[in-house]
Amino acid sequence: MTNSKSTKRALLTSALALLMCVTMLVGATFAWFTDTASTGVNKIQAGNLNIELQMKDNNGNWVNAEGKTLPFLVNGKIPAEGTQILWEPGCTYYVPEVRVVNKGNLAVKFEYVNELLGVTGKLAEVLEPVFKTPVDTNGEDINIEPEVLKPGEASPAWSFGYHMLETAGNEYQNATATGMCLTVVATQVPYEKDSISDQYDKDATYPVVKAADLAEKLNELADGSVITVEGTVNTALTISKPVTINNLTATAPVTIASNGVTLNAANIEYKAPKTPALVVNSDVTDVTITNSAITAATGRTGSHTAVSLPVSGKVVFTGNTVTNDYNGIEFGLNVPTGDGTLIANNNFTNIGNNAISIYQVEDGATVTVKNNTFTGKVGSFIPVRLSNSNNMSGKFVFANNTVDTDNSWENCFVMLEDYSREGAEIQDFTKYTLVFKDNKVGANCTYTVVFDDQDGIITTNQPIVQK
Structure with missing residues (x-):
């Protein structure tokens, strides 16, 4: 009986001691057996996708053509501002050469939206588009839309224009045609590599929105977005x-x-x-x-x-x-x-x-x-x-x-x-x-x-x- 009491007293004392230790531990600073190691993480910088549509001026220099009206050339030169060009059956006029320059730091692919070369107005009935595209030393056509346009690179230059059909009759006198426009759409292309591969952007698509979806998509677009409607x-x-x-x-x-x-x-x-x-x-x-x-x-x-x-x-x-x-x-x-x-x-x-x-x-x-x-x-x-x-x-x-x-x-x-x-x-x-x-x-x-x-x-x- 005495031993039993002694045992209980010892256990009680141990329990109280343990409780005191736990209490002390709770209030402690946890300075025992700890270590910390840290390092900075390199800045995350998003790539910049930026293309520029350029045209060649009379001095042979490439200048920004975005938002401008491409002039028709007269004797191979851009005419003075305000010069009126009167079209007549059989004539052909071209705009200056154009190209795309990759001004960003991501590789891109791009397309000229050829539908925008169409014209509206009565005179459009007797106009047909004509093209001047580059060729290599073997006389083969050079692709004006390369599969990859790397940062700082320029695409091959080309030109387009219109020919007025010789069959155009008097009903086309004083007629007009408008709506000529050139638009380029671009997106990223598999080129830059992450830690796994260069294929993470293989499914990137051009910023084209179907007309039926436009009202809904407009609400989802980020400010400053550029899209083409189909x-x-x-x-x-x-x-x-x-x-x-x-x-x-x-x-x-x-x-x-x-x-x-x-x-x-x-x-x-x-x-x-x-x-x-x-x-x-x-x-x-x-x-x-x-x-x-x-x-x-x-x-x-x-x-x-x-x-x-x-x-x-x-x-x-x-x-x-x-x-x-x-x-x-x-x-x-x-x-x-x-x-x-x-x-x-x-x-x-x-x-x-x-x-x-x-x-x-x-x-x-x-x-x-x-x-x-x-x-x-x-x-x-x-x-x-x-x-x-x-x-x-x-x-x-x-x-x-x-x-x-x-x-x-x-x-x-x-x-x-x-x-x-x-x-x-x-x-x-x-x-x-x-x-x-x-x-x-x-x-x-x-x-x-x-x-x-x-x-x-x-x-x-x-x-x-x-x-």
Whole structure:
């Protein structure tokens, strides 16, 4: 009994000692039998995929051609800006040589989107594309789309153009063709190796989106993405991401609802009364529309412009064809057009009222209108209509345009119209400077006409005009 008690006492004492040790251990710093070893990890740097489309200038230098209008060569040279090339049966014109340069640090593969070499307009019926592609010393064709374009490398140079068929008859006189555009798509290619192989990017695809999936895919795209559309969009489309979209073909209205959108080589045709084919929302501050064909049939009531551009900021509108039975492109009635706005190399056809309407500008803005062609309904159309509803100073440069003023309203090039009603503040056109340079106009061109809603054409409130 005594031994049993002693044993229990010893066990109890041991248990208490153990508990004290555990308690002490819990409160300790765990400095016993530990070790730590660490090292830094090398910085992770994503590769840069970046290609540049270039053309050769008259000095034999390669220059960036992205977003530019490729000129047709005359006697093998790029002609002076504003030179008018008149096509006739049997003639052939080429653009300068072009190539692709890999400006990034990843190997790429690329494709020229040949569909964009197509043209629209009546003259397109008698034009056929022609090509100049390189050959090696054996006379064999060189692939202008190499399987791998390494960083710093340039692809083989080539050129394309158009031949006007000898069978073209008189019905093609004064006809036009537009929509010529060259687009390149690129993606990464198996070349760089990771720790396993160089095949991790073998399934990379070109940034091409099918038209039926475009509305859904737009929501998934990262800002700044560049895509090419395949097929035709048949339902109303809203673009609410800052992306570049090539080759958008649509038979329904298109709305741009984001800053930083570029539409290139679009073909938008929507002929419904009171409905523009293309609208840019009024909270957008910049937009670029290039090399596109936009066709509407709005009539003169309601929203009566093919392209609605109420942009409070800079607009770049170049290389497009706009067709409508009333207005062509119309800027914001209540927002100022921004400094640096450029309207160039466009063709305005079948215009029933104003080809370009600008209602107000930000103070001190310069707007350039150059290398455009204007035609429309006899006695009804006006190439450019300006207002100054916010009474700011502005400068407009009109250079190298071709204007059918003999058939325009009052032989007029630019009409400055006070569209306000009785009792409203008179717009001050003396704050505007209009510069006319090297335009091709009718024999009896009236460069400017100031029109007052109550008094008709007036000789007061005139802008500063420089010719």
